[in-house]
Amino acid sequence: DIVMTQTPLPSPVTLGQPASISCRSSQSLVHSDGNTYLSWLQQRPGQPPRLLIYKISNRFSGVPDRFSGSGAGTDFTLKISRVEAEDVGVYYCMQATEFPTFGGGTKVEIK
Amino acid sequence: QVQLVQSGGEVKNPGASVKVSCKASGYTFTSYGISWVRQAPGQGLEWMGWISAKNGNTKFPQKVQGRVTLTTDTSTSTAYMELRSLRSDDTAVYYCARVAAGSWDFDYWGQGTLVTVSS
Numbered sequence: 001d002i003v004m005t006q007t008p009l010p011s012p013v014t015l016g017q018p019a020s021i022s023c024r025s026s027q028s029l030v031h032s033d034g035n036t037y038l039s040w041l042q043q044r045p046g047q048p049p050r051l052l053i054y055k056i057s058n059r060f061s062g063v064p065d066r067f068s069g070s071g072a073g074t075d076f077t078l079k080i081s082r083v084e085a086e087d088v089g090v091y092y093c094m095q096a097t098e099f100p101t102f103g104g105g106t107k108v109e110i111k
Numbered sequence: 112q113v114q115l116v117q118s119g120g121e122v123k124n125p126g127a128s129v130k131v132s133c134k135a136s137g138y139t140f141t142s143y144g145i146s147w148v149r150q151a152p153g154q155g156l157e158w159m160g161w162i163s164a165k166n167g168n169t170k171f172p173q174k175v176q177g178r179v180t181l182t183t184d185t186s187t188s189t190a191y192m193e194l195r196s197l198r199s200d201d202t203a204v205y206y207c208a209r210v211a212a213g214s215w216d217f218d219y220w221g222q223g224t225l226v227t228v229s230s
Contacts, residue, residue, distance in 0.1 A: 001172075037215050041156075048206055048220040049148075049156065060218060092156055096215030099172050100146070100158040 002026050002095050006103035012111040013083045021078040021106045023093035028073050030097070037096035040069055040078045043105075044089040052091075053078065085110060113137040115207050115221035122227045123197050130193040131224045133207030140188035141165045144210040146217055147181065147192045149203040157203075161210060162190060197228045 003026040013019045021040075029036045040053040051060045053069035056076060066081040080087055088110055093103040118132040133145060147159040160171040162181040169181050180193040190207055205224045208217035 039216060041217070048223050049208075049217075050220065051216060051218050054214070054216040054218075060216075094156070094217070099170065100215065100217075102156040102158070104155050 002029070002098050002101050004093055004095055004101055004103035006091075006093060006106045008106060009108065012109040014111045015085065016082050019080045019083050019087075019108060021091050021093075021108075023071075023076045023078070023103050025074045025076075025095055029095050030073065036072070038069075038071070038076050039094045039096070040067075041092045041094060041102075042087075042089055043092065044086075047089075049092065080108075083108070083110065113209065113219045115209060115219055117205075117207060117221040117224045120225040120227070122229065124230055125197055125199060125228055127197050127228075128193060128195045129197060129226050130191055131205050131207075131226070133190040133192075133221050135188045135190070135209070138209075140183075141185055143212060145181075145183070145190040146208045146210050147179075148206045148208060148217070150206070150223075151200070151203040154203075159192065159194075159205070163212075164190065165212075194226075197226075199228050202226065202228045 005024045029038050038056050041049040042052050043049045052063050057069045068079050070077050090105040090107050092105050114136045116134045121129050123129050141164045144163045146161040149157050162169045164183045178195050182191045207221040209219040
């Protein structure tokens with residue numbers, strides 16, 4: 001199985017400031033079809049997960065443009081350009097290049 | 112709008128089975144697949160399997176192979192997950208998620224169903 005590793009944010013984030021969440025995979029996520037099936041999900045407290053980003057950098061319908069995804073191969077990043085109160089929650093990276101696996105989650109808290 | 116509405120919470124004894132439903136609306140059911148994901152209390156996400164609503168093909172991780180059955184009823188646009196031989200560590204919220212054909216994007220999620228396994 002591909003192992004997805006996320007690191008915690010160093011500290012709570014100040015409203016209006018940027019936040020960057022990292023995710024690393026145990027092997028390359030480039031599929032034989034040329035796509036990289038790396039997604040980012042947001043889970044607000046008490047809510048189901050919600051798709052934010054798919055295939056590394058594509059924002060899903062209705063997702064604010066302050067969210068962006070980047071990366072390649074085994075290293076990926078989700079950036080929030082200016083954190084808002086509604087962004088509080090846990091963010092998961094997920095790979096589906098092989099059978100889907102998820103990172104352990106990164107909690108975003110507001111200072 | 113796309114909606115996935117799941118059945119209500121269940122309490123089961125160890126060794127029993129549970130069947131959770133996921134009723135889809137707002138899109139053509141047979142044009143997508145359904146994946147099931149669970150989340151133990153305070154824990155992360157674990158994929159439980161996928162079914163094509165078009166032809167019933169399934170995929171499962173090795174960990175649950177043999178204990179999980181996924182089915183669909185295209186007449187009611189409903190997907191089902193049955194988990195057998197329940198153990199205490201199966202206690203979790205179970206989610207269904209729509210999966211676009213050929214993409215593995217889990218783009219819409221159900222509200223979740225809490226399954227509690229306790230004697």
